[in-house]
Amino acid sequence: MAKTVSFSVKDGSVTGAMRQLLKQLLEKKLVDAVLVPLELPSRENVVQSLVTQPEAMGAANPLAPVLPVNTANIISKMTRLASSEKKVAVVARSCELRALIELVKLKQASLDNIVLVGVDCYGTYSVPDYKQFAKGTQAPGDEFMKGMKAGKADSRLREACQICEYPYPLIADITVGLVGSDFDKEILLLANTPLGEQVVDGLGLPGAKDDGRKAAVEKLVTERVKRRDEVFAQTLAETKGLEKLTSVFSPCIGCHNCRDVCPVCYCRECVFDSSTFSFEADKYLDWASRKGALRVPTDTLLFHLTRLNHMATSCVGCGQCQEACPNDVPVFRIFRLVASRVQPLFSYVPGRSVDEPLPLTTFKEAEFQKVGFE
């Protein structure tokens, strides 16, 4: 049972309260550093930053609805060579935490001395949309949260967010509960692990109840799932079959941005960057003469299918692939759809637990017996 405490919100500014809360983590030396998005002086964007000075928290804005980089990638890069003895709080959204858990299982990130602070998430805008939005307001985080609380439909939300079934952290040491809470007045902190409890106890906050949260989360998830299934149906209609698929992928220029930003695309060296698929000119001419014509560069569909084979079991649906595509290939839609069919085969939910093995690293003796005709 999670221990729940309340952090009071002053002047109705939930962003201000988040800043105070994170500042106290540093002031009370509960952690040595906090990884959190900071607002740039221009206020046009927020960028994830490692904060060590409490004063710098004045610019923190973890509620600004934008996700420039999936934090899982940042932690992976930070801890790949060695993790630190210093304690770092990582403030992140559900999709970032789930991706991070997958990377931990892939041995590409470490949670040593990391305190996961998961924030309830109503969704994010694309970076350009956020810039437009931030120009028109003094307090982008607060304004966004108010709109969401009022239940306003927001077409600026990225599609990945509109269809996300996890607006709450699936895994975190501390959950910052916002959905269903009265965040004009208070933020709920749920300590889910002994480590989380240790930090929360250090803040010395009064206990609270999270009565309304569960129902509010469920309502939000139901809406998202409905929208998700609509998007899946539409995606199937638009992409299914070789002809449609080659057409959908035809604007792909092979930049591999989708792969580079994907938090769970795990190969240290991608086979598509190696010389495996470098052929002499005669090989291309052979293919061309057999088919009559050959699209070059080749292997567009093969690239995407290979990526699916590698990461469909671990796709957390963060949608960063879509943001990175220069030509609006619906990569997110296709990958999310395929993942929704692949993951249930193994009753696997990526990012749910560090202890559940990755589906492709394990097996059961008695399963899928029809595949190989036993």
Place this chain on the structure above:
Amino acid sequence: MSDEKNDGFEPTIVGYLCNWCTYAAADVAGSSRLQYPHNIRAIRVMCSGSVDPLYILRALFSGADAVLISGCRPGDCHYVSGNYKERRRMVVLKTILETLGLESDRIWLRWIAASDVPKFAATMNEVTAEVKKLGPNPINSAWSV
């Protein structure tokens, strides 16, 4: 002559055969003059578990009409669990292809032990006959993939 639409079509089938089981069965089938179709292009691999889905896709994108992966019976893998892991990979690969409306029935997984020599010949007959019914792999004639 029969008037079936795929009459005369001789499929190219790439077979990734496990060194310890199916490849040995293929060897014995050959030396004991057991007839099986020549459509299969055998590639010896050390374990069915070493067959990356990319090898299968590469074959299907480069001229093969079907791919057969064949290894030791479950429980008999010489590397303990290679075939079990390959089975999971095949389930994933087939699910991906089915979701996207690509033909997953061009990928065959079969467990054939070194001693299953008649089963080897029978499986080659079965795969070849079924792939003949499927007809040529459309990916091979699509120039824009």
